Amino acid sequence: MNIWENIRNALGAIGSNKMRSGLTMLGIIIGVASVVLMVAIGQGTQKSVTSQLESLGTNLLTISPGKASQSNVRFSGGSTSTLPSDDVDAIKKYVTGLSGIEPESSSRQQLIYGSQNTSTSVVGTTTDYPSVRNVTVEYGSFFTEKNLTNADKVVVLGSDTASTLFIDDPSPLGKNIHIGNQIFTVIGILESKGSSGMSNRDEIAIIPLTTMQRRITGSDTLSSISVSVANEDDITYQQQVITAVLMNAHGITDADDQDFSVLSQADAVETLNEVTGTFTLLLGGIAAISLVVGGIGVMNIMLVSVTERTREIGIRKAIGAKKRDILLQFLVESTVLSVMGGVIGILISVLGSWIIKTYFSLDATVATYSVILAFAFSVGVGIFFGLLPAWQAAKLRPIEALRYE
Amino acid sequence: MIHLTDIIKSYPLGKEKLVILKGISLTIEPGEFVAIMGPSGSGKSTLMNIIGLLDTPSGGSYLLEGKEVGNLNENDQAEIRSRRIGFVFQSFNLLPRMDALRQVMQPLLYQGWARPKAETKARESLHIVGLSERISHNPNELSGGQQQRVAIARAISTDPAIILADEPTGALDTQTGHEVMDILTNLSKQGKTIVMVTHEPRVATFAHRTINIQDGLIHSEEHK
Numbered sequence: 001m002n003i004w005e006n007i008r009n010a011l012g013a014i015g016s017n018k019m020r021s022g023l024t025m026l027g028i029i030i031g032v033a034s035v036v037l038m039v040a041i042g043q044g045t046q047k048s049v050t051s052q053l054e055s056l057g058t059n060l061l062t063i064s065p066g067k068a069s070q071s072n073v074r075f076s077g078g079s080t081s082t083l084p085s086d087d088v089d090a091i092k093k094y095v096t097g098l099s100g101i102e103p104e105s106s107s108r109q110q111l112i113y114g115s116q117n118t119s120t121s122v123v124g125t126t127t128d129y130p131s132v133r134n135v136t137v138e139y140g141s142f143f144t145e146k147n148l149t150n151a152d153k154v155v156v157l158g159s160d161t162a163s164t165l166f167i168d169d170p171s172p173l174g175k176n177i178h179i180g181n182q183i184f185t186v187i188g189i190l191e192s193k194g195s196s197g198m199s200n201r202d203e204i205a206i207i208p209l210t211t212m213q214r215r216i217t218g219s220d221t222l223s224s225i226s227v228s229v230a231n232e233d234d235i236t237y238q239q240q241v242i243t244a245v246l247m248n249a250h251g252i253t254d255a256d257d258q259d260f261s262v263l264s265q266a267d268a269v270e271t272l273n274e275v276t277g278t279f280t281l282l283l284g285g286i287a288a289i290s291l292v293v294g295g296i297g298v299m300n301i302m303l304v305s306v307t308e309r310t311r312e313i314g315i316r317k318a319i320g321a322k323k324r325d326i327l328l329q330f331l332v333e334s335t336v337l338s339v340m341g342g343v344i345g346i347l348i349s350v351l352g353s354w355i356i357k358t359y360f361s362l363d364a365t366v367a368t369y370s371v372i373l374a375f376a377f378s379v380g381v382g383i384f385f386g387l388l389p390a391w392q393a394a395k396l397r398p399i400e401a402l403r404y405e
Numbered sequence: 406m407i408h409l410t411d412i413i414k415s416y417p418l419g420k421e422k423l424v425i426l427k428g429i430s431l432t433i434e435p436g437e438f439v440a441i442m443g444p445s446g447s448g449k450s451t452l453m454n455i456i457g458l459l460d461t462p463s464g465g466s467y468l469l470e471g472k473e474v475g476n477l478n479e480n481d482q483a484e485i486r487s488r489r490i491g492f493v494f495q496s497f498n499l500l501p502r503m504d505a506l507r508q509v510m511q512p513l514l515y516q517g518w519a520r521p522k523a524e525t526k527a528r529e530s531l532h533i534v535g536l537s538e539r540i541s542h543n544p545n546e547l548s549g550g551q552q553q554r555v556a557i558a559r560a561i562s563t564d565p566a567i568i569l570a571d572e573p574t575g576a577l578d579t580q581t582g583h584e585v586m587d588i589l590t591n592l593s594k595q596g597k598t599i600v601m602v603t604h605e606p607r608v609a610t611f612a613h614r615t616i617n618i619q620d621g622l623i624h625s626e627e628h629k
Contacts, residue, residue, distance in 0.1 A: 001514045002514075002517070005514050012503070016501075315498045315500060316500070317483065318457075318459060318486065318498070319487070319511055319559060320483060320484075320486055320512045320515040320563070321487075321515050322479075322480050322484070322487075323479060323480060323483070324480075397479075398459045398483075399460045402494075
């Protein structure tokens, strides 16, 4: 009997007990759908994190206080800052080929306007901020060098912060707001950068660095220095140069004692990819367990089916079926069950990813490799878990099978 | 055609051995129509199963068409069953959820026939048993007599040399039983070798020769 006849018979047997076949398939459907969907979600997260980081600029180096350990990147420094304002001068003096250098001192402050108030990250910085950070001022203007020298109390608001504070005031420009216990004049509003999973870059208030250091923090340390490199290809080289310059400035000779870290976006992307990769693996792994459980369900039903159809097996053997034919019959049946389950599972995961994309704005695209893998796995499950029942059916002695009631 | 010498069949029963066939020697010529009779428990069905290669003898020799087949492995047995033997059972033993045409095609498909050829051949077989109008009916939509005729069509579809019928009329009323016997008689006239187990003397009269079995041994034989 050729394989097509076997598949026809299998479809007939599956169709004759739709309820049971459906429930058996359900295990595989859930398994395959969750594997594919979980991998899609994991990759979607990875993609969105990566694209957000890349939108910050690939020519950007971020210098943060605190030591970066060997492989794990440290994203925030300790409580004691080790990045003095002098470092900016050192970099400006010794490093060439930079298109911008932007020191930052940030602290979370309460912003008050009228009856509205919000807690926002207040960033003290220089006039290089818009170019280095790749942001534009939508209304009004950024502060000037003169503001910086005079330590003027002017503020540029992020779009979300502005809309929170000025919820019932259509023209924030020129208005005075409280930051901490100081009064600042709003001179500009930034264009929206869009929210990201990690932090909302539209929730920000930008003031001159000098104002920040003199009037708010009262210290000349920085929370970070961002440097944009003129030629993107130089980024690794510049990373090394800046590291050397700062080590010298801090009087450090041993790289292990470094009290700052210089990171490119690529480093951050790499680290995050590692994290999200593990995350994807974890999700996929948990889902794979459900696929195995589904496979055991198939085996269970096939074993029951063999017992139920003992007499049928006897008849088939009497009319000329060989061991191989019976083995193949049941193997094909369990495989067809799993394959149908796999296909339905894949369709469901495609639908699911579409729903996630549409309603949760996460780019959970179904990865081709995960579809192929899940499909192959479900075929494998069908064959593997079908083997035992099929073998039990094949080895039945015809006379015993015929006598079975 | 069939040559049995000292066939013994025993089953282990606890420490004892239950001997069903105690040494049966029997020769059936090509084209013969033989009825095997005997009370229940006499071993007639066991003998039938051995002749049909559904069971293997514990001892003795079984030559089928001049070839020793008593101790073949399962696959070789299946091969001979598939090509040389057709079965008709008391309880019809049709496959569930399958129409008459496909029932009859199954043995051909197991032999590796292509579907269109098998279908033509199955239609011919169903025509021989007079069931051309019922080819798309499932077993549960057919009467007992019709089911048995499907079973006969299935048995003859592969053009076997031997037809083994185990109580073919046992589950049928007299009228339909008679119709089934007519079909078997016709097949016999066309040269098929038929071995039939029955306990009804009236049914046995259709055969050329009747062999009576009692207690695992041939008790008597009568020729028509």
